[in-house]
Amino acid sequence: MILIVLKAQIRPDKREEWLSGISQYKKDVNSEPGNISFDYHENVEKENEFVIVEVFRDSAAGDAHVKTDHAQKFFDFMGSVVPEKPLINFQSEDGKDAWVEMGEVTPH
Template sequence: MGCMITITVKWDVKPEYADNFLELTKEFTEACRAETGCLWFDWSRSVDNPNEYILIEAYKDGEAGAAHVNSEHFKKAMKEQGQYAATRPKVISYEIPQDGWNDLGEIEMPDGK
């Protein structure tokens, strides 16, 4: 098993863009999801703050992560998407020895699985 890259980005979106933010980032999202090394690229909207979006993305290894940040669609998005942000997006990035999601062992499942 190699080391995958996981990235979480918190976006504080300007109110005037909040309701159509996913549409505004759709082209970028689709391009990232189509990358060979992308494991997932998923947006969520906060239930507490309608102007906050969280992006959770993962890449199969460092090489895939590097290909992502060096891609033309990434460079284009970094030039254009700042206009939608109320503040500079915050990021957490890790390289971890996994190749996908692990089961949450602590939860009790009715069927024991």
């Protein structure tokens, strides 16, 4: 099993666009055969900070997810609504985990 947690601050002027985009992305990701769950939540203490929690069956499912068209489009979309790179915490079977900048998303 692969657990991925993302933390992203969303620009206030892009909030509604974000909510629409992440809602559709949730549907897309949840339809992937290797996906166990995909959820997102807003931090109650930090307005417009969202946490995304993704769980995949295994590394192969996680790798396949990143290569999907909807993921590639979402990474570009996400870059248009964030002021800085989101943080990612990736935990896998080998027990490694760390908060690092998400390489797939570049703010623009």
